[in-house]
Amino acid sequence: MSQGSSKIVPVILAGGSGTRLWPASRDAFPKQFQPLTGDLSTYQETLRRVADPALFDDPVVITSDAFRFFARRQAADVGVKATVVLEPARRDSAAAVAAAAAFVEKTRPGSAVLALAADHVVLDDEVFRDAVRLGLTAAEAGKIVVFGLVPTEPKTAYGYIRPGAALDGDDDLCLVDAFVEKPDATTALDYLRQGYLWNSGNFLFKASHMLAEFGKYAPDIAAAASEAVDKASEDIGFVRLDPDAFSTARKTSIDYAVIEKTDEIAVVKGRFRWSDVGAWDAIWQVSERDGEGNAVHGDGVVLASHDCLVHSQGILTTVVGAEGLLVVATPDAVMVAPREQAQAVKGLVDALKAGGRDEATLHRRDYRPWGYIEALVAGPRFAVKHIVVDPGGVLSLQRHQHRAEHWVVVNGTATIEIEGEAPRLLTINQSAYVPLGARHRLSNRGKIPLELIEVQSGAYLGNDDIERIEDIYQRA
Template sequence: MTSKIVPVILAGGSGTRLWPVSRDAFPKQFQPLVGEESTYQQTLRRVAAGPDFADPVVITSGAFRFFARRQASEVGADATVILEPARRDSAAAVAAAAVFAERRNPGSLVLALAADHVVLDDEGFREAVRAGKPGAEAGRIVVFGLVPTEPKTAYGYIRPGAPLGEDPDLCAVESFVEKPDAPTAVRYCTEGYLWNCGNFLFRSDVMIAEFRRYAPEILDAVEAAVGNAADDIGFVRLDEASFSRAPKISIDYAVIEKTREIAVVRCRFPWSDVGAWDAIWQVTGKDGAGNATLGDVELIGSQNCLVHAHGLLATVVGAEDLVVIASQDAVMVAPKNRAQEVKGLVDKLAKSGRREATQHRRDYRPWGYVEAIDAGARFAVKRIVVDPGGVLSMHRHLHRAEHWVVVKGSAILTIPGEAERVLGENQSFYVPVGTTHRLSNRGRLPLELIEVRTGGYLDEDDKEFPVDPTPAIG
């Protein structure tokens, strides 16, 4: 078999341990946590279409569909984006990848990758995939095991067995073991165990057969969801009623730790699942004092700190082994060795009803984004950016008026029954309560404007959508 490998990027997670940068509304895989691009974009570049790989398939939540499409386009990836209508963990996502690939091309080679991992040697990664390809073609599910650099207790481990061919790095799997305590992790490192990085290479028909053997209820739900999938403005939306029947379980528990058709490639490239801020510190470049920084940061007399600043200046004096994460609406400070506890902090914020637990100040839309600037009694100020070609849906507000000032670009304002209006920079317009209207950007540059809302109710759900003869996404 000489077909190209189909990369399937699993991009539906949330990543609350990296709060306040990663939140449910804009999670870590779409954020530039290490470098200028998101880990999702880095993953897409790593498996760019060419001699080894076909065009990618992305599986993500409907809430993230426009992030997925836009960021794929930015790195030149022609991705098919499949939308999960409910979160069902990785088993259902991998099953959907296998079923989708099998229906496109029976016996396809599929490489299932997490979108939120960091790999610091792309060619080393590709060499590992090529090493695993013969095993996958022969009907094995191939996992990738990293040679440990230290006795980590946060990872699962793989015990490799005898080599399966001429390549000594392609081996049988003797056992999978759960996250160990510290003494056990030390022993695993000395005995040649490997970190389980949670990525897989397999033939689509083989994975389907293993789901049928070990998790038939997941396969039944997913086959129905793929069979009844619908096109949604270029996305593939899985059938919600069918997909929701799938149990919520990881691929490791559902299939990988049960199947006998398993092999492992011993890998040596630098890797991290960046599960918490201390992991970000480990894979980020550092200054002479061991500090890793991103954004507008100034340090004095500090050592071994991680400082991320998003949209504001962050300063740290005389600190050691701290994580300092500053966003426009939240600041998180913690000792580096307690970074895993951020998830509990987010849970506490969510229980108290804090918007910051899940939402950013910037709310992304299909056409651009809306960013909160200020708010008070009966007013709210927003910054609105509309991408070139972006069009909002025709709508009206029942409880608020809107005042717009164009800061950059050119806006087209459409009100039914009136001539279209073109608003240039420094021009303004007033939209009274109850007026049906739409905004669009037909220019080649982003449109930026300041919106002042006034009225007794200012939330986003104050919106009605009259029948529109020329509907747009938004």
Template sequence: MPQGSPKIVPVILAGGSGTRLWPASRDAFPKQFQPLTGDLSTYQETLRRVADPSLFDDPVVITSDAFRFFARRQAADIGVKATVVLEPARRDSAAAVAAAAAFAEKISPGSMVLALAADHVVLDDEVFRDAVRLGLKAAEAGKIVVFGLVPTEPKTAYGYIRPGAALGDNDDLCLVDAFVEKPNAETALDYLRQGFLWNSGNFLFKASQMLAEFGKYAPDIGAAASEAVDKASEDIGFVRLDPDSFSTARKTSIDYAVIEKTGEIAVVKGRFRWSDVGAWDAIWQVSEHDGEGNAVHGDGVVLASRDCLVHSQGILTTVIGAEGLLVVATPDAVMVAPREQAQAVKGLVDALKEGGRNEATLHRRDYRPWGYIEALVAGPRFAVKYMVVDPGGVLSLQLHQHRAEHWVVVNGTATIEIEGEAPRLLTINQSAYVPLGAKHRLSNRGKIPLELIEVQSGAYLGDDDIERIEDVYRRT
């Protein structure tokens, strides 16, 4: 890092979804928060990549209201203190980057910003940080620095960059001659011969410079984002962008809004291994393989097979005598496809949505601010669920008009409040009955996770039968 340079503010863009990675990734729990290639999610891996205190300041995470507790919890799980900024509406990457620049400039005037997608995989963290250091001098001089990757094959799913003249004495830092759209296979091969780079879509810039470029090329987006930051509010530790201001921003990408128009642009030739893991074939490519080219994540067994991916969440998944298959299993859905059909998964999800299938968007495990609840079995008038309440977690004071509930503690100690009864503790193998219509609340004041089995019975069991009266997470 050049002497006297300010620390870089990492901004992690974590608000998207990944339908091509169904059934693991769904709208309610998207790919950036999923452990797709190891024990950590790509979001957590990204946070760890920018945790060097000699180079980076504490990160800022931009995500949606629906994912705010995921983002904060997963950061805390790896010991990262992050400021979580909430977008009130999806407006694509242009508005998110503009808000990131405005927020960074507000909290640290003159700051440098590294904007990263939360759902990318980088396999060489130190090489990545070297690329950031290389681009820093150009960013301080007013250039927006994009990270290009030296292609390993003629990919048609990526945009490309034509590098121009070198900046200084390092050929890995250049001006940008042109950005080009996703090519066909023949054109992509020609790009490789000409030395074009893949466009990773990650950027390093001075916050004030990015805001100035928005002023030139997308003033409406820049003004909407800046106003949303100026009028932002605090909400139990989250920063909420002003919804009225932010919603006026056009929905478009940062590439179209600014990057492909500005003349203040440079590129670092990244030497690190990278993937945007946009589909299951990309997961296979970045995974460790056995001697036959198979990759297994989770509880999977592969016999007499070649070049297959098995990704299993919670159930034993086996493959025999196959070649080039993608096999993805979750507790409520299984997807099998040839690797060359990986992009077709999006169409499958669209068809499931049209058919009204909940599996298209929802998981059996539903994460809540206090922990999670997982559906085990359901019938016409009953449902059985497994609940985990984090230490310090408190469910809302609530009631149900159409169902009664029975709680059985299987681990930890529960503090329960039921209308008409004195508050009491429940320990392992103890239970409590919650009558229909009774106000009730459950909390975990202990130091270990509280685990329960909940049995619901009644004429209607939907979540919209929850009438919240008080809630520490402000969901009333």
């Protein structure tokens, strides 16, 4: 156990999903890991925002088992060493924050924590860090510090903060007179007139003090989270919270569980530009736009159009003579809607799920610990896939009961093992056949990504026809 320091421990909450940003965001690959407004995902941008070693310690990431390899890989890609803590079930933000506070207090006692959502956009990183520095003194003095922003409209999806008396003579750091979570539209409009602030959903606090406040206002959640941390286990570098303990935590938000109830709260008036990018109209709002108000991400062309968003992943997407449209294209789905109907995308996804459409939750590209598989073509008894294996990546030793496979290497060098054959190397344009039922494994011992085309043939080609015998990622 290491002792806490004056540095702040960032805690990145990265376990949710965002159906309103379909088809880019889906349950299997949600919005926080997607490059929605630039080259990096919002998760990576958040990690970089708190990477100043003079102010921040190494971050803790709270996410689910399904996203553990995304979290580790994307952190490494931006040069950040993160401790990834796995929630065994989604219990909303209260249990996540309580577990994070318990984990930090156990591993870095005495530390301050900055809890951040992984799916928010902040356009002024240094201004944001200045706000954190301003709030740190209040957090060290025992306050839970929230970051308030001047509202631009009476949104009902946000919490509202009424600032009170200034602290330390600074009008940008105040006590909180009232905190109200998600008011109705009439009340929200009245709050705008009274000078309330939006709650940005980011919190700065001493870990020990947050645990004490949970003990006062949500002792059941505090007990479940603390036990889950005390009984946590290590799994190939990940920290797994105890599932039995964590599952007893009540499902509610940190706002309802603690923030609305505590008196120990202060607010920093944030001067940074911020968005929770909860829907595609928010992506348009935070994007750079041309003289006609159009924003384009990816391979898109817009002509004679105004105030449109084009977000394209991998295919040319064109818009002509439109106004106020959201056009989002992925290799297997396209979504078009007026900007004012952005919130209705959630209902569209619900309808797709009810209809049994795989596109509602799955992408063609299926990420694995070692790389990814992308579906190219499929028929009644065959499928063609593009497989990319990262340097050092090793697929499980496996076999299939209903299909055979044919591999053709198109880049890099593969080390292959097929039952009944000696292990061998395959280089570009070389191929191998894997008979039905044969145990086999594929790995990349080279320095560059291995790419190959896999042709599957057989009576049944489902992913559940994989019998894993050995696996370095402990999926067997």
